[in-house]
Amino acid sequence: MKDSIKEQKLRVLESAGRVVIKVGSAVLTAEDGLDLRVINRLADQICLLHDRGVDIILVSSGAVAAGCKVLSTCKAKSDLVFKQATSAIGQSRLMHAYDEVFGRYKKVTAQILLTREDLNSRERFINARNTMLQLLSWRAIPIINENDTVAVQELKFGDNDALAALILNLVEADLFINLTSAEGVFSDNPLEQPTAERIRCIEDISSAPIEIMCRGKTKQGSGGMYSKLLAARKAAQLGVPTLILSGTERFCLEKAFEGHDIGTWIMPCEKAISSRKFWFAYNLEPGGVIEIDKGAAQAVFEKGKSLLPAGIIGVKGEFGKGALVRIIERDSSRNPAVGLINYNSSELRKIMGKRSSEIEDLLGECLYPEAIHRDNLLLEAIGL
Ligand code: GLU
Numbered sequence: 237m238k239d240s241i242k243e244q245k246l247r248v249l250e251s252a253g254r255v256v257i258k259v260g261s262a263v264l265t266a267e268d269g270l271d272l273r274v275i276n277r278l279a280d281q282i283c284l285l286h287d288r289g290v291d292i293i294l295v296s297s298g299a300v301a302a303g304c305k306v307l308s309t310c311k312a313k314s315d316l317v318f319k320q321a322t323s324a325i326g327q328s329r330l331m332h333a334y335d336e337v338f339g340r341y342k343k344v345t346a347q348i349l350l351t352r353e354d355l356n357s358r359e360r361f362i363n364a365r366n367t368m369l370q371l372l373s374w375r376a377i378p379i380i381n382e383n384d385t386v387a388v389q390e391l392k393f394g395d396n397d398a399l400a401a402l403i404l405n406l407v408e409a410d411l412f413i414n415l416t417s418a419e420g421v422f423s424d425n426p427l428e429q430p431t432a433e434r435i436r437c438i439e440d441i442s443s444a445p446i447e448i449m450c451r452g453k454t455k456q457g458s459g460g461m462y463s464k465l466l467a468a469r470k471a472a473q474l475g476v477p478t479l480i481l482s483g484t485e486r487f488c489l490e491k492a493f494e495g496h497d498i499g500t501w502i503m504p505c506e507k508a509i510s511s512r513k514f515w516f517a518y519n520l521e522p523g524g525v526i527e528i529d530k531g532a533a534q535a536v537f538e539k540g541k542s543l544l545p546a547g548i549i550g551v552k553g554e555f556g557k558g559a560l561v562r563i564i565e566r567d568s569s570r571n572p573a574v575g576l577i578n579y580n581s582s583e584l585r586k587i588m589g590k591r592s593s594e595i596e597d598l599l600g601e602c603l604y605p606e607a608i609h610r611d612n613l614l615l616e617a618i619g620l
Contacts, residue, residue, distance in 0.1 A: 298330050303325035410476065550566065
């Protein structure tokens with residue numbers, strides 16, 4: 237790792253005032269359920285940071301795994317109802333373990349269970365944010381998990397890595413620490429390739445070939461390394477650096493904060509996107525797809541222009557005005573963009589391919605010359 241990056245990393249670790257720490261099931265659970273020794277060790281280190289004045293938000297998995305152990309059955313793990321019911325058993329045990337261990341350090345914990353739906357309404361997002369900020373002002377440690385009991389497949393965040401990325405925006409975090417069972421990101425599958433090396437730093441995650449990097453790697457927890465890198469990519473877009481660390485390594489957090497070279501450091505993008513863009517791109521569910529031609533793609537993707545109806549060559553799905561839509565260039569491998577659309581799908585079908593000056597004739601009025609304003613566009617939409 238370059239010296240300048242080392243220094244920058246140390247500066248971030250020293251100055252971070254609000255840190256989101258995500259810990260996966262593979263770290264927290266052992267053969268016979270929750271691994272209380274690991275939870276103890278992590279709490280000890282988290283409390284040290286907290287005593288230094290750092291706000292900590294913990295995103296913790298482990299409810300399903302803990303519930304499985306209580307029932308002494310781990311079969312049917314992919315069955316949704318099974319997961320929902322086991323998480324109901326496991327979540328209270330998980331929180332009980334955290335409450336007890338943090339209580340020994342005189343720290344107050346607070347359970348927050350969220351579904352995707354809770355964060356895709358701006359109002360509920362703000363409510364969740366206010367609650368979180370109040371808890372932090374009381375110096376409590378919010379412990380967040382997905383509300384598995386009610387989350388059905390299409391409403392799921394995907395996994396807790398994706399949820400943690402949304403939380404970074406919700407609490408305006410300075411740093412994201414993702415504790416996993418691996419020692420970081422490796423150049424190859426370390427279980428199959430003894431020569432595989434730990435990647436110490438990813439300078440530009442936005443262009444790193446993460447699909448290739450993760451091919452054939454062990455899938456730990458529900459997300460695996462791929463979802464950790466996707467979450468890190470979103471964090472970087474928001475201007476937040478990520479440290480992927482082994483949560484089972486003794487003193488992992490202490491060592492990292494002392495400047496030891498452990499885990500994988502993922503640098504933030506130089507130009508962060510706004511919290512508002514991040515919110516609409518990753519909290520809302522895209523309602524349809526807009527196909528655009530080459531000229532429009534150049535204007536939108538390369539020149540940062542708004543999308544005009546003239547460049548639209550296809551509209552898929554039914555959606556209302558203001559919905560989030562994916563924008564793809566037809567017959568191109570370019571990554572999609574997402575944006576908030578000014579017209580509903582049937583209006584758009586009437587005005588696509590037409591000049592903005594024709595909108596009034598076609599629709600009776602022209603409220604907006606553009607289909608999507610550049611302020612409502614996110615060009616590099618990750619994982620959508
Ligand atoms: N919410 C799940 C649990 O607590 C875990 C989801 C995940 O690890 O991504 O078991």
